Amino acid sequence: MDRELTARGAEIERASRASKTLSEANRSLIKAIDEKSFLQRMCEVTVAEGGYIAAWIGFARADRTVEIVATRTQLSDEIQRLASTIALRWDDTPLGQGAVGRAIRSGRPCILRLNTLDPAFEPWRSLLEGAGIRIAIALPLTIQDSVAGVLLIHAREADAFQPREVETLGELAADIGFGITGLRLKQRHREARRAIRQVSRYDPVTGTLSRSSFYRRFSQWVRRRRGQDRLLAVVVINVCQFGAVNVAFGYEQGDHILAEIGIRLQALTPEPLAVGRWGGAEFALLIEVAQHHALDDVVEILTQVLDLPVTTAQIELEPETCIGISVYPAHGEHVGQLLTRARAAMERARRLGTRYAVHEGTPEREAARHLQILTHLRTALDDNQLALHYQPKIDLASGRVTGLEALLRWQHPDWGNVRPDEFIPLTEQTRLIQPLTEWTLHRALHDREIMLQRGVDIPIAVNLSSGLLRNREIVRMVAQVLGLHASAGWLQLELTETAMMEDPERSLAILHELVAQGTPIHVDDFGAGYSSLGYLQRLPVDTIKIDRVLIQHIDRDARNAALTRAAVEFAHVLGLKVVAEGVETKAILQRLEVLGCDAAQGYFIARPMPRGDFLDWFEHHDGRFVPPEDST
Template sequence: MQLPTPSPARAGARALGAAALVGLLPAALLCPLALAPEPSAVPLAAALVGEAVLGTALALLMAVHLGTTARVAGIGAVASAASLSAVVTALAARPLAAAGDLDLPTAHGLLVVAAGAACLVVMALVTASHARGGRDHRPRAAGVLAAVALLLPAAVLARQLVPGGAQQLLATALLVLVGGAGGWAVVQGVRSSPPRVRQVPWDGDLAVHALSCVMAVGVLAFVDVSDTPVPWLLGVVALGCVGAKVLLLQRELFVLRGVRRRAHTDTLTGLANRTALLAELDAAAAAGAPLAVLLLDLDGFRRVNDALGHRAGDEVLRSAAQRLVEAAGHGAVVARLGSDEFAVLLTGAGAASRPAALQTAAAVHEVLGETHEVEGFSVVAAAHTGVVVEPAPGGTAPLDLLRRADVAMHWARTLRSEPVEHHSGLDDAVRESVELVGELRRALDGDQVRLHFQPQVDVLTGRVRGTEALVRWAHPERGVLTPDVFLPVAAEAGLMGRLTSVVLEAAIGQAAAWDRAGTPVPVSVNLTATDVRPELVDEVAQLLVREQLPASLLVLEITETVLVVDPAGTAAVLADLVELGVEVSIDDFGTGYSSLEVLLSLPVTELKIDRTFVSRALSDLSRYTVVRSTIDLAHGLGLRVVAEGVEDDDVLRLLRELGCDVSQGYLHSRPLPAPEATAWLAAHADPAPTSPHEAVPG
């Protein structure tokens, strides 16, 4: 157990104070007494004062370098010295008095000084034994303090036992040496900021105190206080000090327990943190019991932070943590690893079996997919979950388990799927994804990003009403890649902004080319949530001016997800775009979570019904109802309606009956490269000017 290491400034202040006490006080007290003409008990008392000062210095030295506190070290030293003194004085005072022709109080004093010096020597040696070599001054400091502790009783004995003037000279020299050497030792021992060191073993510390208690109790039990009260009083002091140290140690243990708990707990959620999880993984792997690790992050959490602030983000994290604990079940270790990343550790043959782990992962995925009510907003922060199951972990490293779970989580995020269990093929897939990111960066810098255009036609007349620009990647080795292959990679790598800029530039350039050729056709471009930012307005305006394209021939499509993240900010950006003359369309309407109130607040001119409703409108009554209601709602609001995914004449006929305005799908044309799209438009050109507003019922 390691207590906090004092700061260098505090350690230095203690060193100077201790040096002054050790260097000046003993010499000031003892040197004049050494010159006293007659022997007396005063030098004994002064020697005890000197030992107390030396003990204080050693306690400070131990507090700085041995991971304890000065109070605990000091009280422990007093307890040891008092118990030893009690036994020594009880057993040896009378023999010493008889042998040295001393009175009994003087013999008691000499033995107490000698016992104190012995304890000081032990303290110094303990400090030295836990020191390291090199430039560490603690061994030398402890050694000098041990010598000083032995010099004190020598000086007192010289004062008491050596006759004549020689005693004065000898005692004075010894006591001056005590002061100077003690001061030098403390300064050398504490002058530099100490490194982290080992703690004095608890078992040895407890053994010393147990021995002190036994000696003190023995003295109290067998020594007659009326015959010789000094040992008895020393025993009482020893027991009192041991009790005080036990109380202090209990208090320190309580503090350390709180420190350890905080060091292993995430302060925001109250869950275990990464350190605690790694320790649990170590223990589970060492035990060899089956285990499973679920690693997950929250989709869209950063958007919540950006749109609603960090307080709202913290609420989402606390809510997610509570749901995780409930879904993981009893016995699971749930941890927050950082930001929006969580982990669940399942152990035991039951909970960590493959079916049980996947069932827990599915439960976690389900509860985290529910909305969070935060500051009046319904926020969705679904989880991407990776699962690792280890039937017999053996010596598996915890970091390797987390790495494999992270690989599975990465794949779940890429596929936007249910929880994904790790297998060896995923490692290859992730490496391929990493390679794909590098290739995509080079593609954005080159000319590999291409646009295909899918025509949109009037449901009633069949005239061309517009085109939608759909991005493709002309990979030099893999051929033409569709967005579902590389858009998740681009989003994860933070390349969506650059990709959107490339698409906007190409789409506006192609629309301008058609306009100059006399076949003006509106072009729709899809935007993500990260694209709808104030800088987008300037970017679009500059491109329109550079290509000399009328703004009415550009339609920007957003999904309902964009509206949920930051309705106010989105509305402001879209309003600025509309001021330029650009039209705004809501793509995949009906698949998101936007409310009609949000819809009414936005300057949109078009709704696009998602293909999942259109393609099955004839076979599914509920989807037919959604299509019909959406068309009626949009026309009631004065909006144009585009139906996506039209693939046969029966669906087109139904859309015509329901009053839909524009049709888009493989029935008319697949997405075409720009040259083929130009030819298609020329073949289906209408002499009348094309305007996307004409199909709106008047």
């Protein structure tokens, strides 16, 4: 009887120690920062609080071995060295028949009692007995729904690991698996954030600045140099024969040329304030100069590096480039305006067959043109010159058309087609943006009702200007158009990152009001703007649209693919859907599906088209896009 009571008391004591171990481990789990220190702490708690001889944590590797990644002992270095010398496997070989291998394969705890004669334990019996170990238990660690490792605990008492103790230690192993899962997920979030920050600052092909970083450099220079007698040259460079290089040698060689030119431009002396790539084969630079006649020196320095041949596909090519220049503040005070004028000068140089050109227009001439456009646009609103074209978005898993983006078009009776990037930015600087947006919302509603008559029930996304987020007028406009239609969820609103970041707090309040009315918010051009990732998490958005700069060449560039995957994973962590825009090839479309993107739009799927043409296209395709077999 006394022996039975003593054994019972010992069992209760060990169960109590296991419970204490579990409690302390849970406290440590809450404080865990990184996986390595967390695993080491779990071993330390197991030995210190549970009174066990040693605790090891090992991971099952693809080669069927088990790697010990954390250990703790209360004995000499002998058992510590044992962790690095003992052979552990989890396959169905003799070295995989021990407690560790069995626990990983079965997903259940496995106890190794050294006083048994089980031949499966023979490879380790002498090693463990020599270290004073009489019993061991291997507890499977479940990480993201699959067994990925073990917690191996050694004890000196031959009768240890009775049912209550094993149950408690099983909870400990489950908590460790949960902790590893959480820490790895946090690490993936951090890596995704770093990748997105990287792509938001730099062009992935050339390593030059992204558009948003380029803009910031300009703003910083203006603030620092204001009032001083210094000028800033804004230079646009185009590699003229780049398209032919892609056709002749492939995109990989084309990217090689762009990367080489980017390296050369960043290594100029004196060093430019900024070098950026503007998509395709166009670069932009900011170069500080003392006076206008110093522009000749700038061009001479540029031509010296641009004229050097580039070796690609074992062939030396001499890049043909055209250069356009505008100057701050003589030709404008805003970076977008200066880039537009430098680009126009570059096009003029190409037409004239000269190497470079400097902007010749005057602010007065530009102002007159802008006033003319705004005056005619007021008339266009009343004279039926405006229209909406629709570009479909498809679900990548099924190919079904799941949405439409409404894009504004202006056909002037005398000027012909007026580009949206010519007139929309002007309206955003005036009160004309409000009636233009109101017209767009009502026309989208009108077209929606005609689509419903043809049996097409698809949400329509309308783009909003940043200026509309400065007051609540957009809330009224949306409420009005929604009140004219019975069905919910048909209207979606798209805003760029930059638009939402101009006045974050005011934007946030208005966005919440719009969402409350039943209009999902989509973030347009994600990855090309100024967004704060922390702020993005606060926005009541439903979907992000990845900018085309992120998905360029993802079918053949591992870096672009990794950045796109990071953006997709980051969005999914926040519970957002992901649409890729600017899809121009079958290979990119297929790669996006592999990377986990939800939907896509782009010229490969369909170009923007009038309502009637879209309905014909939709019916012809039975509402589903299937890439042609011979498409590229």
